[in-house]
Amino acid sequence: MNVLSNPAARIVVGHRGAAARFPENTAASFDHALSLGVDAIEFDLRVSSDGAVVVIHDPTVDRTTNGTGAVADMTLDDLRHLDAGARFTPDGGKTFPWRGKGLRILTFDELLERYQSIPLLIELKVPAATEGARQAIERHNAAGRVLMDSALIEALGPLRGSPLLTGACFDDVLGLLPRSFVGLAPAALPYSALCIPRWYRRMPIPVRRLARLVRQRGVPTHVWTVNDPGVARALWMAGINGIITDDPETMLDVRRTIV
16 A cells, blocks of 8 residues: 555655755755655646646745746756755855755656655646646556645546545645534545645644544545644644654654654
8 A cells, every 4th residue: 555545654754855954856855855764755746838747846946946937937958957956055044055066956757767666745736737747657657656636626636536546635625624523524535645734824724633534534644844843743643644844854753752
């Protein structure tokens, strides 16, 4: 069973690799997370102007690279020439240790080729990434180790009913909220995991109630982005399955102390 859909698992998922200590969504970040022993890595997919599926979170390259502009307006060649480590600073802007070190925006194909066994929690940021991502997963025979997630039903809808496992979109979560107050789960759920934040636009999400609800149907819950050890411990003790974290080293240490 894919550990991301296992309702009995207690897992650590590296959010964009190990984004607290390395430039997010880069090979350096993913390599470090894997060296620590994470159970899965999480990352984001968008599409370049010429149709390449690429690993980047934001709609623009401004925050994480030395470039400016929208990902969707740039060709793959444009994106390949950017420094994906240029903006990362561990000390509030005093130093930029990864600037000029050759880190680049990865294509999804490159990521699948580099990481051939680790489970992958994949955030589809735009519906345009869905079909290209599906084709890449098929090319690399990776279907058994991925969970496709998105806030958008438009991105996940085409995958529902396919061999690929999907998470719950925003509309799915909204539909569960009234049921969570009475503890009555639907007869069936169209997704294999619930990946949710603790807060949405300053509003608290009842993650424990939602987790109890979907557990009735054998669906695990993973919570992001958790970097506080005390919060992680409390969530695990309350039955949350996965902690999606920028700091997997700390979370792995916390998990070792839980019986």
